[in-house]
Amino acid sequence: MSKPKIAFYWAGSCGGCEVAVVDLGEKIYDVVDAFDIVFWPVAIDTKYDDIRNLEDGEIEVCFFNGCIRNEENEEIARLLRQKSKVMIAFGSCSHLGGIPGLGNLSSRDETLDYVYRKTPVSGNEGGTMPCTTCVKDGNTIDLPALRTEVSALNDVVDVDYYIPGCPPPLPVIEGAVAALMNGELPRKGAVLSTEKTVCDECDKEKRKKMVGKARRIYDDDVDPSRCLLEQGIPCMGPATRGGCEAACPSANMPCTGCMGPPPASQEQGSRMVTAITSLIGVENEREATAEEVAEALASLRDPVGFFYMYSLPTSFLKRRYNDE
Amino acid sequence: MGVAVYICHCGVNIAKTVDVKKVVEEIEKMPEVTICRDYQYMCSDPGQELVKKDINKYQPSSVVIAACSPRMHYPTFQGTLKEAKMNPYCLEMANIREQCSWVHEDKERATEKAISLVKSAVAKAALLEPLIENEVPVTPAALVIGGGIAGIQSALDIAEAGYKVYLVEREPSIGGHMAQFDKTFPTLDCAACILTPKMVDVARHPNIELRAYSEVEDISGYIGNFKVKIRKKPRYVSEEHCVACGDCATECRLADRIPNEFDHNLSKRSAIYVPFPQAVPLKYTIDPDRCLMITRGKCGKSPKCVDACSANAIDFEQKEEVEEVEVGTIVVATGYSEFDPAQKPELHFNDLGNVLTGLQFERIFAPNGPTSGELVINGKVPKKIAFASCTGSRDKRVGNPYCSRVCCMYIAKQAHLVKEHIPDADVSVYYCDVRAFGKGYEEFYERVQKEGVHYRRGLISEVYEEDGRVHVRGEDSLMAEPFDEGVDLLVLGTGIIPNADSNEMGQLLHISNSSDGFYLEAHPKLRPVDTVTDGIFLAGCAQGPKDIPDTVAQAGAAAAHVIDVLSKGKITIEPYNAVVDTDLCGGCRICESLCPFDAHHFNEEKGVMEINDTLCKGCGVCGAACPAGAISLNHFRDTQIFAQIGAVLND
Numbered sequence: 005m006s007k008p009k010i011a012f013y014w015a016g017s018c019g020g021c022e023v024a025v026v027d028l029g030e031k032i033y034d035v036v037d038a039f040d041i042v043f044w045p046v047a048i049d050t051k052y053d054d055i056r057n058l059e060d061g062e063i064e065v066c067f068f069n070g071c072i073r074n075e076e077n078e079e080i081a082r083l084l085r086q087k088s089k090v091m092i093a094f095g096s097c098s099h100l101g102g103i104p105g106l107g108n109l110s111s112r113d114e115t116l117d118y119v120y121r122k123t124p125v126s127g128n129e130g131g132t133m134p135c136t137t138c139v140k141d142g143n144t145i146d147l148p149a150l151r152t153e154v155s156a157l158n159d160v161v162d163v164d165y166y167i168p169g170c171p172p173p174l175p176v177i178e179g180a181v182a183a184l185m186n187g188e189l190p191r192k193g194a195v196l197s198t199e200k201t202v203c204d205e206c207d208k209e210k211r212k213k214m215v216g217k218a219r220r221i222y223d224d225d226v227d228p229s230r231c232l233l234e235q236g237i238p239c240m241g242p243a244t245r246g247g248c249e250a251a252c253p254s255a256n257m258p259c260t261g262c263m264g265p266p267p268a269s270q271e272q273g274s275r276m277v278t279a280i281t282s283l284i285g286v287e288n289e290r291e292a293t294a295e296e297v298a299e300a301l302a303s304l305r306d307p308v309g310f311f312y313m314y315s316l317p318t319s320f321l322k323r324r325y326n327d328e
Numbered sequence: 329m330g331v332a333v334y335i336c337h338c339g340v341n342i343a344k345t346v347d348v349k350k351v352v353e354e355i356e357k358m359p360e361v362t363i364c365r366d367y368q369y370m371c372s373d374p375g376q377e378l379v380k381k382d383i384n385k386y387q388p389s390s391v392v393i394a395a396c397s398p399r400m401h402y403p404t405f406q407g408t409l410k411e412a413k414m415n416p417y418c419l420e421m422a423n424i425r426e427q428c429s430w431v432h433e434d435k436e437r438a439t440e441k442a443i444s445l446v447k448s449a450v451a452k453a454a455l456l457e458p459l460i461e462n463e464v465p466v467t468p469a470a471l472v473i474g475g476g477i478a479g480i481q482s483a484l485d486i487a488e489a490g491y492k493v494y495l496v497e498r499e500p501s502i503g504g505h506m507a508q509f510d511k512t513f514p515t516l517d518c519a520a521c522i523l524t525p526k527m528v529d530v531a532r533h534p535n536i537e538l539r540a541y542s543e544v545e546d547i548s549g550y551i552g553n554f555k556v557k558i559r560k561k562p563r564y565v566s567e568e569h570c571v572a573c574g575d576c577a578t579e580c581r582l583a584d585r586i587p588n589e590f591d592h593n594l595s596k597r598s599a600i601y602v603p604f605p606q607a608v609p610l611k612y613t614i615d616p617d618r619c620l621m622i623t624r625g626k627c628g629k630s631p632k633c634v635d636a637c638s639a640n641a642i643d644f645e646q647k648e649e650v651e652e653v654e655v656g657t658i659v660v661a662t663g664y665s666e667f668d669p670a671q672k673p674e675l676h677f678n679d680l681g682n683v684l685t686g687l688q689f690e691r692i693f694a695p696n697g698p699t700s701g702e703l704v705i706n707g708k709v710p711k712k713i714a715f716a717s718c719t720g721s722r723d724k725r726v727g728n729p730y731c732s733r734v735c736c737m738y739i740a741k742q743a744h745l746v747k748e749h750i751p752d753a754d755v756s757v758y759y760c761d762v763r764a765f766g767k768g769y770e771e772f773y774e775r776v777q778k779e780g781v782h783y784r785r786g787l788i789s790e791v792y793e794e795d796g797r798v799h800v801r802g803e804d805s806l807m808a809e810p811f812d813e814g815v816d817l818l819v820l821g822t823g824i825i826p827n828a829d830s831n832e833m834g835q836l837l838h839i840s841n842s843s844d845g846f847y848l849e850a851h852p853k854l855r856p857v858d859t860v861t862d863g864i865f866l867a868g869c870a871q872g873p874k875d876i877p878d879t880v881a882q883a884g885a886a887a888a889h890v891i892d893v894l895s896k897g898k899i900t901i902e903p904y905n906a907v908v909d910t911d912l913c914g915g916c917r918i919c920e921s922l923c924p925f926d927a928h929h930f931n932e933e934k935g936v937m938e939i940n941d942t943l944c945k946g947c948g949v950c951g952a953a954c955p956a957g958a959i960s961l962n963h964f965r966d967t968q969i970f971a972q973i974g975a976v977l978n979d
Contacts, residue, residue, distance in 0.1 A: 201914030201956045204935060212921040233916070242916035243955035268912050268957030270966065275955045279918045282953040286921045 008064035010035070011043035011055070012094075013084055015070030015077035016104050016154070021095040022046045022069070024171035031178065038185055039064065043084075052080065055087055063088040065184060067167075071097040071104050071317070072155040076148035085161035090189075092180075092196075096170040096262045098157040099195075100272075101317030103170070105154045108316050108323030109308065112152045156318045166195040170262035170314060173248045197247030201266050202259050206241055206250035208232065213283055217303040221257065232258050238310050243269065243276035260313050273311035273319050280304075330362030331453045332388035333446065334379060336370035336395035338425055345429035347439040351394070354443045360454045362386050370395050376408040383412035390453040394422035394446045399851070415458035417903065417963060422449035444976050451975035452968045459903035459962055462941050466552035466656040466897055470890045471496065473544055476504020477876060478868025478883040479661035480526050485887030486659075487535035491894050494653050495530060496539045496558055501607030502527055504663055508590065510693035510701070512876055513741040514772030520606065520696070527608040540609055545650065547836055548926060550943045551863025552656045552899050562646035564614035564622070565600070569641035572610040576600045576633035576642065586618050588698075592688040595698035600633050600642075604696055612641075657863045657890045660847060661883065662833060664824045664869035667720030667728070674790050675719070675820065681706055682798045682815075683791065685719075685822040686738055693745050703749040710753070710816035713746055714800050715739045716788045717759040721823030721873075730844050732823030733873040736763045739821045740773050743781040756782040756813070758802060766875060784811065791818060824873040838924055839864055846872045857885045861945070862901070865889050904946035904963050910936045912958035919950035919959060 014022055025032070035041075042063060043050045055063075066088035072078050085091050096102040107115055120128055138145045157163050167180050180196040183189050190196075203210065210231040219236040226235055232253060233239040240261035241253060252259050265272035284300045285292025292300070304310065312319055335351050337343035348366045355364045363386050367375045370393055379391065391414070393405050398421040406416035424442040432438035468491055472483045475497030483495045495502070506512075507527075509519035530536050539558050546557040577583065580598035587593040590603040599619040600612050620627035621644055634642045666687050669677035677683050682705060684692070691697040692705070703709060717739055721732040736759070743755050762783065764773040777783060786804040793799065797814035804811050826845035827833070834841045839859040840848040847870050850858035857865050865886040868879040893899060906927075915935040920928040927943035928950065930936075939950070939959075951959045960966060 199911055201912075201916065201958075203914035203916040210915060210917045213916070213918045231916075233918075242914060242918055246914065266912060266914075266956045266958075268909065268960075268966070269955070270957070270970075275957060279953045279955040282922050282949065283918065 007038065007040045009042045009058075009062060010039040011063050011066040011084060011088065012041070012046070013043065013066065013068050013070075013080060014046055015068065015081065015098065015157075016073030017070030017095065017097045017102065019046070020171040021097075024095070024169075024174070024177060025067070027174055028177060028181075031181070034185070035181060052083070055083055058087045060086055061089050065090045065092060067092050067094040068098050068157055069094040071102050072151065072157065072160050073104055073107070074148040074150050078151065078155075078160050079148075081157060081161050090164045090184075091157075091161065093157040093163045093166045095172055096168060096264065096314040098163075099166045099168050099318075100264050100315040101154055101156045102314050105156075105314070105317040106309065106312070107154050110324070112150050116150065153323050154317050159317070164192050165189065166264075168195055168197055168245060168263045169248060173251065175249065176247045195245065195264065195267070197245055197263060199267050200246050202241035202244045202246045202248065202250050202253065202263065203231075205246045205248070206231075206253045206259075208253060210234070213286070217300055218305070219303075220305070226256065228256050232256075238280070238304055240272070240276055240310070240313075242279060243272050260310075262314050264315060271319055272315045273321070276311050329387065329389050331358075331360050331390050331392055331450050332379070332382050332386060333361055333364040333392040333450060334370050334375075334394065335364070335366040335424075335446065336375070336393065337366065337368045338395060338429075339369065342395070342425050342429045342442075345432055345435055345438045346424060346442045347435060350439050351424075351442050351446060355446050355450065358447065358450055360450055362388050371401050371404055376405070379405070379408050380412040383409070383414050390418040390420065390456045392420050392422060392446065392449045392453045394424045394442070394449065396425040397421075397423050397427075417459035418453075418456050420449045420453040420456060422446045447978075448972045448975040451971040455965070455968045455971055456963070461900040461903050463898050463900050464550075464552050464942050466894055466899055467554075467654045468492065468894050468897075469494065469653070469655045470657045470659065470894065471544070471554065471556050471653070471655040472659045472661060474504070474661035474663050474868070474870065475499075475502030475530075475538075475540065476661060476663045476868060477506040477523060477526075478663065478870070478879045478886075479504070479659065480523075480530055481880050481883035482659045482661060482867050482887045482890070483536055484526060484529055484533065485884055486890050486894075487533045489887075489891045489895070491535065491891065493533075493536045494539060494556070494558070494655065495536055496542050496544055498541070498543050499603065500541045500563070500601075500611070500613040501603050501609070502530060502538070502540060503604075503606075503608065505687070506876065507604060507606070508592075508687060508694065509690050510695070510697075511741060511745065513737040514766070514768040516741070516744075520694075524606045524608075527606070531608045538609065539651075541613060544836065547658070547838075549654075550925070551861075551893065551901070553942075554655050554658060554863065556653050556655060556658075558651045558653060560649045560651065562616075562648050563611065564616070564619070564642065564644055564646050565612045566641045566643050566646075567609060567611045569639045570611045571639050571641075572602065572612060573638075574602075574612075575636040575638070576612060577602075579632040579636040581620060581627060581632055582618060586615065591691045591698045592685065594688055594691055606696070614642075657865065657893050658837070659865050659867050659883075659886045659890060660833075660837060660839070660859070660870050661867040661886075662827060662830070662870045664873070665827050667726075667732075667823045667825050669719055669820050669822060671720065671726050672723075675716075675788075676791050676793075677820070680791065680793050680798055680818075682710075683818045683820065685820050686735065686742070687822065689742055689819045690738070693742070693749075703746065705817050708816065709750060711750070712754040712813075712815045713743075713756075713817045713819065714788075714798075714813065714815045715743060715755075715757040715819045715821055716800070717757060717762075717821040718787060719820040719822045720825065721821075722760075728823060728825060728844070730873065731763060733763070734875050735821035735823055737766070737769055737772070737875065739819070740764070740776045740781075742819065744772075744776045744779060747776075747779045747781065754782075755780070756784055756815075758784050758786055758788050758800065760785065760787050760805075766877065786811065788818075824869055826870075830870075837861065837864055842872075844872070846870065857882060857889055862899075863893060901942050902946070903941070904961065905941050905944035906939050906946065906948065906950050906959050906961050908937050908939055909958045909960070910934065912956050913937055914956050914958070916955065919954055922949050922953055924949070 066084045093099045136149045239258035241259035244261045245263040245266045409416045422445045472479045472495045483493045542560040545559040577598040583598040584596040588595045588597040695701040764770040785806045788800045789802040801812045842848040849856045867883040867886040913936040927940045
């Protein structure tokens with residue numbers, strides 16, 4: 005009897021998720037023993053037609069990483085959904101939109117214009133822009149079109165589970181694979197990680213919070229034994245699901261929020277916005293004046309990039325709305 | 329199971345603008361709804377009976393009443409549910425009166441809105457959980473802050489009911505402003521004759537612990553169990569030994585050299601003093617800001633007070649003492665301050681000698697005042713006197729838009745007293761409206777007019793001095809002509825303002841100040857004595873300007889509330905508190921410093937936050953700030969609120 009089939013796919017992403025799978029090391033053999041890998045473009049030579057030729061639902065599990073940035077991402081997401089029993093969004097991009105999701109702050113035209121014409125290294129004197137169809141030597145070449153906005157996987161297809169992280173931390177992947185192999189998957193829609201926040205795993209000493217102005221990690225002496233947020237360094241840990249064993253704070257870098265919102269949080273960015281803004285003025289034991297609030301907020305660099313580094317397309321904000 | 333829904337007509341209040349039958353039709357279609365009815369007056373006895381019968385018959389999991397504001401009748405219908413043996417928190421109200429019928433005219437659209445509001449309430453009601461009220465024991469004692477007439481009355485009432493009272497007064501004597509008055513309007517009772525016996529009662533009452541010359545430094549805890557730190561300032565005089573003979577004050581090197589604040593600086597006192605001869609406790613106090621021994625470390629060869637005191641009561645080594653007491657309830661009776669007319673430069677209050685404030689003039693009449701009750705100003709008997717009403721009240725320019733409520737009447741009283749002292753005096757009152765609203769007030773105002781006091785409508789716009797007389801200038805708006813009168817004395821009808829430290833005191837007590845700076849009552853009509861913090865009540869001018877009868881009435885009401893709490897021995901606490909899901913709390917401690925009630929406690933061992941049910945007032949600040957979404961507010965959970973929003977938006 006043939007083994008159950010699994011697939012891996014790489015959509016709009018950097019490739020880090022693929023490396024995270026390879027990071028499994030020899031544990032990957034357990035996976036190979038238990039499953040047939042029918043599709044894994046980064047590692048084995050398979051074609052889209054191989055998937056098209058499968059029966060619907062013939063793939064047991066599909067691990068899909070990357071956001072939906074272009075039409076090809078979307079088409080293959082739909083195809084894999086159709087052919088797979090269990091669809092898993094793997095990594096921040098497919099889970100929440102990821103860092104490419106910040107592309108939603110610009111329109112498609114702005115993005116293309118910048119990338120092809122305005123970067124210091126563009127060197128595009130003729131101002132050539134990419135197009136979806138091109139005829140060369142009598143042959144027509146089609147390219148997938150860039151979508152007007154970046155989406156997470158569940159914006160285009162139904163998703164069964166999410167493995168969070170940028171890339172997903174090894175223990176989280178191992179836990180998910182073990183659950184899969186033992187048939188111990190939780191209710192549909194679950195995020196396969198811990199339920200508590202990063203703070204729970206962060207062993208820095210935490211006291212009553214008093215945040216004044218935001219500082220940056222290189223600004224001043226930072227006490228590595230104490231909570232970074234308390235020292236004025238914006239850290240997304242309190243609003244972020246754990247499972248990463250607080251990898252970044254342990255290395256004295258603030259959490260950037262890649263694991264996404266914890267279970268009871270509707271929205272990671274706004275949760276952190278209310279948390280941080282609530283604390284402004286607390287140290288003076290009185291209500292902060294409008295000027296103090298403005299000053300404190302101005303000290304926080306790149307607010308969207310901080311609060312929504314990974315989750316903009318799946319947030320209430322979703323994108324900047326242009327005329328297009 | 330399911331939700332039982334009742335739509336109230338409120339007579340025509342709702343039914344006139346909302347098609348109640350149509351609402352019933354629409355709500356009946358909702359799958360969550362077991363039964364939906366309407367009735368003329370849901371809050372009436374038959375209305376409540378209807379709900380009770382249905383509860384017994386259908387056993388709904390929750391009840392929705394669509395009627396007026398929950399502030400009005402939520403407790404009423406909670407009672408209905410309780411009587412029907414149902415958890416009183418499985419109740420949701422849709423406010424289709426104040427928020428719908430009363431503010432709309434278009435019946436069709438108002439009906440649509442009412443349907444949305446009820447649907448939203450049903451969506452939440454379907455997710456309500458039964459909540460259990462907490463009970464905590466009550467410490468059978470009360471703290472009264474402020475020893476004016478309000479605090480004295482409250483303290484005596486509570487003490488008479490058999491409970492211990494700590495009465496804290498920051499000045500060396502109790503008595504407050506009332507002790508400075510001569511007569512009271514409109515009955516012309518002698519203030520001292522009605523006040524001083526009460527002051528003596530306070531000193532003698534076995535249940536009252538008087539802490540004069542003391543301040544409340546810190547308050548923690550919650551209704552039934554407050555912990556209060558009282559700081560007793562050093563008098564540098566042993567209260568035990570001082571017999572108040574007064575020899576020390578007579579001998580003091582600074583005798584008759586220090587402005588006497590009790591007389592509003594119209595007389596002088598020594599560095600060791602009692603504010604007034606009837607003070608309670610009648611013990612001398614050394615002014616630490618003026619006494620030479622304290623400010624310079626030496627006073628001649630030896631302090632004369634020490635030499636004069638045959639009781640050996642002077643003790644320069646005395647230190648402040650901090651005492652911690654436990655009480656179940658607190659009455660805030662911190663009183664008021666007088667408006668400073670220097671804020672109105674056109675009055676030249678500090679430049680001109682013959683301009684007095686209302687309270688200064690009050691001292692002139694007082695037999696224990698600077699002139700021993702003789703109406704003499706700067707050595708002369710004034711023959712022509714003007715009163716300026718609304719000084720610092722109803723005046724947006726100085727930030728006091730409110731009416732001080734006493735000035736019109738004390739001006740009338742003082743005008744009467746002038747006429748009594750000097751029958752041929754020419755007395756004019758410059759006013760913009762006369763507010764004689766209390767019992768016997770209008771009659772008194774008429775009486776004063778008949779006595780020959782002139783009332784001229786028009787506020788004084790400028791004061792200046794010419795030929796040794798004070799001139800008042802303005803426009804008589806009834807005669808439509810300007811006036812410019814030289815007078816011997818101008819008395820300002822200075823208004824009532826909150827104490828300078830009312831904001832800090834409010835923060836200490838966790839109670840709010842209204843926009844005018846006075847303490848905010850829980851409801852302007854129905855809970856005028858309560859504050860938003862359970863167990864803390866208001867009495868007197870601390871809550872807003874008041875005359876003596878109203879102050880005494882409110883002080884009695886505050887005492888009744890205190891006795892009500894203390895006599896029960898235990899109190900139930902509304903379970904609308906924040907709860908931490910310890911499976912989700914990551915222990916970041918962001919919520920902790922935000923809690924205005926110090927209800928959060930970090931469990932170091934488990935690394936999670938814990939919230940004290942009785943301290944938590946359910947304000948929701950922590951829930952909003954919790955970045956993990958681990959804190960939710962009972963009865964206002966995110967899921968419940970999102971269901972409410974969803975139901976409105978789905979339409």
